[in-house]
Amino acid sequence: xxxxxxxxxxxxxxxxxxxxxxxxxxxxxxxxxxxxxxxxxxxxxxxxxxxxxxxxxxxxxxxxxxxxxxxxxxxxxxxxxxxxxxxxxxxxxxxxxxxxxxxxxxxxxxxxxxxxxxxxxxxxxxxxxxxxxxxxxxxxxxx
Amino acid sequence: xxxxxxxxxxxxxxxxxxxxxxxxxxxxxxxxxxxxxxxxxxxxxxxxxxxxxxxxxxxxxxxxxxxxxxxxxxxxxxxxxxxxxxxxxxxxxxxxxxxxxxxxxxxxxxxxxxxxxxxxxxxxxxxxxxxxxxxxxxxxxxx
DNA sequence: GTAGGTGCAAATCGTTTGCAGTACA
DNA sequence: TGTACTGCAAACGATTTGCACCTAC
Numbered sequence: 230x231x232x233x234x235x236x237x238x239x240x241x242x243x244x245x246x247x248x249x250x251x252x253x254x255x256x257x258x259x260x261x262x263x264x265x266x267x268x269x270x271x272x273x274x275x276x277x278x279x280x281x282x283x284x285x286x287x288x289x290x291x292x293x294x295x296x297x298x299x300x301x302x303x304x305x306x307x308x309x310x311x312x313x314x315x316x317x318x319x320x321x322x323x324x325x326x327x328x329x330x331x332x333x334x335x336x337x338x339x340x341x342x343x344x345x346x347x348x349x350x351x352x353x354x355x356x357x358x359x360x361x362x363x364x365x366x367x368x369x370x371x372x
Numbered sequence: 373x374x375x376x377x378x379x380x381x382x383x384x385x386x387x388x389x390x391x392x393x394x395x396x397x398x399x400x401x402x403x404x405x406x407x408x409x410x411x412x413x414x415x416x417x418x419x420x421x422x423x424x425x426x427x428x429x430x431x432x433x434x435x436x437x438x439x440x441x442x443x444x445x446x447x448x449x450x451x452x453x454x455x456x457x458x459x460x461x462x463x464x465x466x467x468x469x470x471x472x473x474x475x476x477x478x479x480x481x482x483x484x485x486x487x488x489x490x491x492x493x494x495x496x497x498x499x500x501x502x503x504x505x506x507x508x509x510x511x512x513x514x515x
Numbered sequence: 516g517t518a519g520g521t522g523c524a525a526a527t528c529g530t531t532t533g534c535a536g537t538a539c540a
Numbered sequence: 541t542g543t544a545c546t547g548c549a550a551a552c553g554a555t556t557t558g559c560a561c562c563t564a565c
Contacts, residue, residue, distance in 0.1 A: 245563050269554085273437035281524045288555065306499045310454035310554085323493055332493050337485050346504060350475050353464055356450045361489060361526065363497035390539050390544065412529080426547045431530065453529085 230334075231314050237299050237350050246293060251282050255290045264329040265311040303331065305360040317345045325365035332365075374457050374476075377403050380442050389436060394425050398433045407472040408446045408454040446474065448503035468508035475508075 237256050238248050246252075258274045259266060266274070268291060272284045291312060294300045300312040306324040313322070313331045323332040343354050379400050381391050389395075401417045402409060409417070415427045432461060434455060437443045443455040449467040456474045458464070466475040486497050 234440065242565095245519090247519065249564070251521070276439075281522080283513070284554095285523080285556085286521060289520080293477045304447040304452065309447065313373065319397060323497070325493055325495065325499065332490060332495070333415070334493070342480050343504065346466060346477060347506075350466055351509040352504075352506040353512050354466070354504050355469065356448075356505045358501060358503045358505070360501045361495075361497050362501070363490075363495040366494040369496050385540095388544095392545065394546070410529095417524070424547080427529095428531085428548080429546060432545085 231316050232299060237294070240297060240299060241293070244297060251279075251286050252290050254279050254282060256294070259294075259300060259312065259314050262314075263331065265306055265313040265324065265331050268306050269310045270311075303360065303364045304358065306331075318362065321359045321361070323361045325368055326362050327364055327368040327371075330365050339345070348359060374459050375403070375442060376431055376456055383440060383442060385435070385438060394422075394429050395433050397422050397425060398430060399437070400456050402437075402443060402455065405457075406474065408456040408467065410451050410454045410476050413454075440471075446503065447501065448505045449474075464502045464504070466504045466506065468471070468511055469505050470511035472507050 232257055234253075237260070238253070241248055241252070254275050257327050258271050263272075264273075268284065268287050271291075272287050275287070283299065291294075291300065295302060299315050299328060301315045301321060301322070302309075303311050303313060303324060304331060305322075306326060316333050316335075318335060320333045320335045321337065322332070323334055337359075339357055339359065343357070346352065347354050377399055377433050379398075383394070384391055394414070394500070397418050398414060401414050405417075407413075411427065411430050412436075415430050416426075418425050418430070434443065435509060438445060438455065442458050444458045444465070445452075446456060446467060447466060448465075449472060455464050459478075463476045463478045465479065467473070469504060472486060480502075482500055482502065486500070489495065489498050
């Protein structure tokens with residue numbers, strides 16, 4: 230289950246950030262989308278209904294949301310600066326290369342591999358980046 | 373075993389690209405480094421001995437090398453546009469977050485997971501991105 | 516009331532492109 | 541010799557910063 234608008238608002242406040250209308254609009258734009266969104270895409274989405282919100286605000290809001298891990302940055306789908314709403318637990322992403330839809334998945338445990346790698350390479354492994362890319366069901370059917 | 377300077381030169385020629393001194397220098401810079409290098413880092417490295425090589429040439433050379441899959445693009449270590457020399461077979465990377473050293477690893481098979489995911493999500497999965505990040509042995513010892 | 520947030524414009528950074536001259540095959 | 545390559549400068553797009561004003565708490 231993904232984070233809701235309301236939960237994000239609470240977490241923001243808990244960390245001392247103010248809940249301005251602009252931030253609410255940006256959060257709404259992200260939570261209501263299945264896609265991964267670039268700052269420019271969010272700006273466009275938001276700009277229709279709220280023409281006075283600046284691109285700068287989008288950037289600053291995204292920075293905060295990313296810092297609080299409320300959104301995740303994606304790499305595999307074109308832009309290296311696109312975001313999707315996060316889920317509370319550790320997860321990975323499956324991205325449609327055509328429409329940009331992002332599906333979360335969990336349950337795959339990389340710790341066996343991490344241990345093996347750690348032993349062989351003598352690295353202390355701190356994290357990983359795992360994304361799958363493909364075509365979603367709808368886009369497979371489309372011509 | 374990583375690609376050598378000589379092999380890269382051969383492959384370049386096989387694909388109809390000319391082997392200019394500038395390209396040789398760029399290739400030398402990449403093959404002689406354990407790190408993942410950004411275009412700017414390569415430029416600096418190269419610029420010391422060859423002050424007349426422009427940054428533009430670096431970009432254009434990197435584009436060709438990436439197209440021929442002689443170098444790999446990395447994401448997990450800061451810049452999303454850093455490259456490391458490739459290995460002939462399919463592999464993944466383990467990156468030191470401190471010094472940037474890149475270690476290749478192979479043998480981990482993601483196809484089980486891919487099949488499971490494909491079944492559950494009804495995606496047709498075309499590829500993946502897997503990188504580990506941590507500290508190499510030398511950097512663990514350093515203060 | 517005040518610290519933090521916003522919006523504008525300008526600065527900055529990384530990357531790409533046009534073009535005239537140069538050099539590899 | 542001809543085509544591809546290079547280097548410069550300029551253009552470009554994305555992101556950041558300075559600053560004056562504004563607003564959520």
